[in-house]
Amino acid sequence: MxxxxxxxxxxxxELDFCxxxxxxxxxxxxxxxKTMIHALVLAxxxxxSNVLVHGFDSTDRKNPSKNTLEIQMEFDKTRxxxxxxxxxxxxxxxxxxxxxxxxxKKMLKKALKHNIQVGKGCGxxxxxxxxxxxxxLYEYDKKRGNILKLxxxx
Ligand SMILES: Nc1ncnc2c1ncn2[C@@H]1O[C@H](COP(=O)(O)OP(=O)(O)OP(=O)(O)O)[C@@H](O)[C@H]1O
Ligand SMILES: [Mg+2]
Numbered sequence: 001m002x003x004x005x006x007x008x009x010x011x012x013x014e015l016d017f018c019x020x021x022x023x024x025x026x027x028x029x030x031x032x033x034k035t036m037i038h039a040l041v042l043a044x045x046x047x048x049s050n051v052l053v054h055g056f057d058s059t060d061r062k063n064p065s066k067n068t069l070e071i072q073m074e075f076d077k078t079r080x081x082x083x084x085x086x087x088x089x090x091x092x093x094x095x096x097x098x099x100x101x102x103x104x105k106k107m108l109k110k111a112l113k114h115n116i117q118v119g120k121g122c123g124x125x126x127x128x129x130x131x132x133x134x135x136x137l138y139e140y141d142k143k144r145g146n147i148l149k150l151x152x153x154x
Contacts (some may be wrong), residue, residue, distance in 0.1 A: 001076040010067035010088075012049070018071060019045055022082075029075050032152075040097075040152060042069065043132040046125035047084050047148055055088030055146070057145045063137065068145070073105040080152045087145035092138045093126045104130065 006021045022044050026037045047061035051069060060067050072083040100102050108127040115124055130136055135151040 001075060004073050006071040008069050010052060010060060010064055010069060012052050015045060015049055015052070018048055022073065032079060039132045042091050043129040043150060044082050046128045047150060049071055050086055051084065051086045055086055055091060060088060078154055079090050082150045084148045085146065088141055091146060092140065093148065094136065094138050
């Protein structure tokens with residue numbers, strides 16, 4: 001199994017670095033085609049940027065050394081897993097989503113339509129990574145904080 005951990009600071013400037021690392025990992029260790037690599041980079045970028053934009057608040061930003069944000073990528077014969085772990089405030093992106101997959105799809109379609117017709121109005125980041133990934137899991141751990149797992153099966 002191939003594993004790589006990327007640790008970034010709670011600064012939006014880190015997104016470029018993060019994207020580069022994800023792209024490089026996928027290119028070197030997997031046989032995903034270019035299009036899939038671009039999609040996976042985008043999905044991870046949306047999840048990480050949400051932590052940076054919405055997770056850490058202005059008080060956290062004043063104490064950057066206290067903030068942790070780790071992106072661990074794992075690739076084996078069956079799947080590509082990215083674990084995003086951060087100690088920002090508790091947030092479960094799956095909490096308000098319908099459990100039923102068909103209902104989820106309907107909701108995402110509506111969000112996209114709204115953004116296109118009305119202009120930006122409701123967020124799309126979560127919808128984007130849900131659409132790209134095969135499975136999204138969330139856990140909260142008192143010590144480690146938010147743990148978001150994004151999985152793509154081979
Ligand atoms: N890590 C997080 N911590 C706290 N709140 C979050 C987090 N991620 C998302 N949210 C909340 O969920 C909402 C929806 O997120 P989503 O990524 O779908 O849209 P957005 O970030 O508002 O816009 P976009 O991603 O399209 O630029 C956010 O507006 C924010 O209120
Ligand atoms: Mg977002």
